[in-house]
Amino acid sequence: MNGQELTKSLAHAVISSRPEDSADAMREAEKGLLDFTAAAYAGRKDSGVKKLLHLLEGEGGKPIVPLIGQGKKASPLQAALLNGFVAHALDFDDVHSDVRGHPSAVILPALLSSAASRGEDERFFGAYILGVDVMARLGESIGSRHYEKGWHNTGTLGAIAAACAAGYAENLSIDELERAIGFAASQSAGMRVQFGTEMKPLHAGHAARSGLFAVKLAQSGFGGSDAALDGELGFFSLYGDLEKAQQALVNHWGAPWRIVDPGLWFKIYPFCSAAHHAADAIRHLIAEHAISAEKTERVEVVFPPGGDAALTESRPATGEEGRFSVEYVISLALNGQELMADRFSREPIPSGIRAFMERIHRVYDAGIRPDPKAVPKGRFTIVRAFLADGRVCEARIDCPKGAPGNRLSGQELIQKLKLALHPDEQKAEHLLSAIREKDIHRFLLQI
Template sequence: MGATEKLARFVIETPSEKISDEAIERATAGLMDAVGTALVANTNEIGRIITEFTEEVGGTPVSRVIGTNIKTSSPNAALANGTLGHADDYDDVGGFGHPAVILMPTVLALGEQLGKTGREILDAYVLGFDVGARLAQGIGGDHYERGWHSTVTLGTLASAAAASRLMGLTVDQTRHALGIAASHAAGMQANFGTMTKPLHPGNGARSGITAATLASKGYTANQNIIEAPLGYVAVFGDKQANINAMTHQLGDAQWQIVNPGFKIKEWPCCYGNHGAVPMLIDLVHKYEIQPEQVESVEFIGGMGASGFLNRPDTDTYFGGKFSLQFNIAAAVVDGAMSYDTFTDEKVNSPEIRDMMSRVILKDDIMTKDLPARIHSQHRDQTVVINMKDGRSVSDSIETATNTLVGHEIDVKFEANASKVLPSEKVERALSLLKDLKNVKDISEVLDAVTV
């Protein structure tokens, strides 16, 4: 039995009662966070464009777009909700990239169309996450190093898996769905820092629903797409690819959503910034550093001078989310970071531009010339603030681990939702989402998060 069939059987045949309470809790947190990031995105330009587009193209009105009064087809709603969820790069990170903005739009759009319960969509979420994370483990680190955006290259199949579960497809139909989804998978890192990056997960979620829907009607694909010659791994993988790793201990190991799991972001920017920023904020406060005292700021790490976060000339709020220079400058100048840090005005302010010019990015000399299988796993980061009086202060971490937990997740959701919804709806939405496993019809949740 090949990897494609094993994964399809796992998705369709795993009973709900086998999915642990902890896995359901983590899925609940990830989905709720992504709904919040989708809501707040209705206030920015990306949100305006994608919702206008969705309304213009129309579609059978069975699924709603978060934060709006738009009702459209489930694939189109998934496109909009996935794009909204990732529009600020404020969603979670882990597994196979940004899992929530692939899985949330898939299960909400299709779940509303099919009248599913909260528990049913959470089961599909957990299983889809497992498929995406297992593909990530088997495809190899060099997949990302070659420029693919794994959130969508892996996530499109995760979406198809979740959709297949919700639609109650057979194992054979699910194999076809994965095959169809594999031909939809695409997304390149060259589009990071542009509006097209958030389009990636939206397109992946739309493609996953499309693939499962076509398969349910008898549309066919290569049923062994993952392991086939000229198939998924052959095209997307490289020297590190390991098909067996994709199904190792399938159904017996701890759920991927629990371990290695995912992190919920504190700030709306690429997680590659989330190591340097808290270190710098701590140093600024500990040593009472003022911007005019700073000669230069050094960052040494795997995402340094040669990484996609080296963007010294960015001049937009969205580009700033992917600029170490901007994030470092903002942390040093403000001694803090928040949602409101990321504006065109802030990126282009004289004080920030001056500090950005003093930021020096350096690759880790121990790993920069090593193969991807080593380089991609090396996450050590060091920051150094050099003062005009000759002093230097520094800090280091082995990898960024900061994540919101518990009530902090609720606070983030309320802050995001309150920018679009009235207070009574925010309270209702939070209550329903936190208790999602007991919601009888997912349309109740959509009632609370639309206008």
């Protein structure tokens, strides 16, 4: 493939796919919707939601699409924005290692708006599988420098992926999808400097809205480039790596679907996935060796170089900033706190927890070989506690609980949903049954 044909190849691959034929992919998509619902319900009372709702109510709009957990509806574009925010508000939603970001919080809000506006959901799950696939392939194609430079992949890759997903759901022609990809590319944005603030989850909502808007523009016959990913001035040259994209964007399409392999990572903690290894490790040390803050003089957290790039906060002031702080997570755990959503709110961090963070130090070791099955690839974290009695104990995690390779069971996922909806067991059951029967319209009536 040459650099002039990326957009056409991608649009063609999406449109000619039948991901519904893969039972594996459909099963993973069902799990993905379940986990998304749990994450969004867990975030439904986030203070950012209220601010956004107020702002959108000032704009007005036709109440067509339900806002998850709000008992309200909004216009399709507004709902995509808000549902994307809610799903990612706590950083409790799935991640995907190829994306280096959050696919479902972008793809599913766009698809829910599309399904609710059309009263049609036949291609919903297929579209979701494709959206995750495209976002994973964009992540691989854009190259690791993209994230390292400061882009937030959820935002920058999400709009194109959501446009491909909604484009499939709405049965666009190849011409329309080529243009939709370009409209999405021209709205692709999001900076990592927003990590630890409310703007980070809004990037997911923004990408969902941009992708859906791109599809609507294409359907209206709006004119745009049909080759926006291609060539020297195109998306990959501008945001990433054109050569890599030429190799990776559509090769081995659907074999396997990326929602199956490497698969989505469903989180057991409501914070950045890059701190999950350390969280598992410190909980293991507490369980095995009964260590605590009192007994611990110093903690070293060992990463491969760059393995902590997402953990931008070493001295967070609030729980929200603490979502991106391995120091905060470890300090919480050693101080006997549960790693639950209420510890990661906009409240200031108590002084005792803060003080202990001073004893935690990051170390980088390029000499340690990550497990070949590590998730994400090449990543590990070692937590090493130096105790007051002179003992040193350590635990190493290469594949944390919830990640592909160490997956949550179906029962654990259901538990995540029930906990998020607690105490409304009945709603949890209704949602679960709609998801299992793949009945999106019943699902929309419940959320």
